[in-house]
Amino acid sequence: MALTNKPYNKLTNQELSIQISLSGLSFCILQSDTKTVTALKHIDFEKKLNPFEVLDKLIHVFDTEGALQVSFNNINVIHTNELSTLVPKPLFKEACLADYLKFNSKILKSDFIAFDTIDSNDSVNVYVPYININNYIYEKFGSFTYKHFSTILIERVLSIEKNADDTKVYINVNTTHFEIIVTEKGKLKLYNTFEFSTKEDFIYYILFTAEQLKLNPETLHLILIGNISKDDELYNIAYKYIRHVSFGKRLDNYKYLQPVEPNPSNFTLIHSF
Numbered sequence: 001m002a003l004t005n006k007p008y009n010k011l012t013n014q015e016l017s018i019q020i021s022l023s024g025l026s027f028c029i030l031q032s033d034t035k036t037v038t039a040l041k042h043i044d045f046e047k048k049l050n051p052f053e054v055l056d057k058l059i060h061v062f063d064t065e066g067a068l069q070v071s072f073n074n075i076n077v078i079h080t081n082e083l084s085t086l087v088p089k090p091l092f093k094e095a096c097l098a099d100y101l102k103f104n105s106k107i108l109k110s111d112f113i114a115f116d117t118i119d120s121n122d123s124v125n126v127y128v129p130y131i132n133i134n135n136y137i138y139e140k141f142g143s144f145t146y147k148h149f150s151t152i153l154i155e156r157v158l159s160i161e162k163n164a165d166d167t168k169v170y171i172n173v174n175t176t177h178f179e180i181i182v183t184e185k186g187k188l189k190l191y192n193t194f195e196f197s198t199k200e201d202f203i204y205y206i207l208f209t210a211e212q213l214k215l216n217p218e219t220l221h222l223i224l225i226g227n228i229s230k231d232d233e234l235y236n237i238a239y240k241y242i243r244h245v246s247f248g249k250r251l252d253n254y255k256y257l258q259p260v261e262p263n264p265s266n267f268t269l270i271h272s273f
Contacts, residue, residue, distance in 0.1 A: 014038070016072040017272040018058075019149060020133055021080035022048045023176055025058060028269050029067055032074075036255045039067040040266065044175065051130045058133065062140070075144035076272045077129075077137055082177070082193050083107065084127035084148050089117070092124040100126045116151040120158045121188045125151045152268045153179060154191060160251065162186045167215065170248065171206065172267060173226035173234060178202065180209055189213065199237045207241060217241055223248045225264035 013033040019026040022045075029039040045057065062068050083105045097113040107113075107128060116125045127148040137144050157170050161183045170181040176197070182190040190213065194205040210217055225248040228234055239245045247264050252271065260266070 012071050012073050014070060014072050015074040015076070015273055016068070017076040017078065017269055018137075019078040019080060019269045019272075020054060020058070020130055021174075022050070022054060023174075025054070025061065026266065026269050027061070027065075027068070028266070028272075029072075030254065030273050032273075034255070035253060036257060037260075037270070038257050040256070040258070040260060040269075041065070041067075042266075048176070051132055054130065055132050055136055058136065072141065074273075075137065075141050077133065077144060077146040078149045078152065078268060078272055079127065079129040079133075079146060080149040080174075081128065081130075082195075083111075084125055084150055086118075086121075086191060087124045087126055089122045089124055097126055101128070114146075114148075116147050118151060118154055120155055120162075123188075125154075147272070149268045150179065150191065150193070152272050154181060154188060156267065156271045157181050157183065158186070158188060160248075166221065168221050168223055169206075169210070169215070170223045170225060171238075173224065173228040175227060178205075178226070180206065182209070182213060182215075199233045202234050203237045203241055206238065218243050220244065221246070225267045227265060 013031055015030045015032050017028045024042060024044040026042040028037060031038050043061065083101065085100050085104055087100050097115065098107065101107050101113060111128050112131045114127060114129050118125055125148055129146060134146060153172055161168055164183065164186045167182065167184045172179040177193055177195045179193045180190065192209070196202045196205065207217065210220060220242065222238060222242045222245045224235065224238070224245065250267055250270055254270070
């Protein structure tokens with residue numbers, strides 16, 4: 001979804017993507033004419049905040065980060081939360097946004113509800129954005145585009161798997177939650193998100209999902225992306241119970257001014273451009 005206010009006074013070749021959650025935020029700057037990522041930073045909060053506290057953190061970042069003291073040609077905001085649901089496009093009615101969400105998310109009557117269209121899955125992603133963040137970006141910059149992070153995640157995974165003839169299970173790992181995306185012959189079979197605090201929680205939800213879908217841990221192909229590495233206890237416990245575990249790749253064609261983390265990291269942020 002795009003919000004338009006006033007045109008920029010000075011157009012540049014720089015694009016900014018900001019990913020917002022209650023537990024942290026990230027930003028990435030792309031020099032679009034040279035396809036070069038000139039800045040990439042993640043900021044973890046000490047604890048889970050509320051949206052008003054997150055806005056204070058974001059304002060502080062804009063006030064103190066030198067890389068953000070410039071004009072941007074395009075701005076993308078990525079909202080990260082569990083307040084989303086997928087609706088098949090043929091069944092979607094814009095007048096029923098709250099009805100779609102209320103069955104699996106706790107929402108308030110005052111919540112603003114938005115939606116993204118996922119053409120590759122013929123579906124619509126209905127979600128609650130952080131509207132105070134949107135308002136701040138709108139007042140500061142004018143025009144910008146925003147999406148739910150799961151829209152970008154699903155679109156990218158389906159693009160990678162579009163010619164596949166098998167079943168894949170993708171796990172996108174964050175600090176306190178992870179997303180699971182199951183594809184079968186290039187089609188989306190399941191998307192869900194789980195909060196976890198221990199490695200036992202992590203593997204339980206994965207094995208439970210596999211059991212529900214009748215996937216054999218001895219034969220399924222588990223692909224890890226996001227905030228995880230081979231030294232991580234989450235990788236070790238996944239490899240203990242599942243035979244075929246590998247790390248995904250961003251498969252982007254950008255150059256980077258500074259060294260970046262291994263391929264699975266910043267998956268949604270970098271693919272938001």
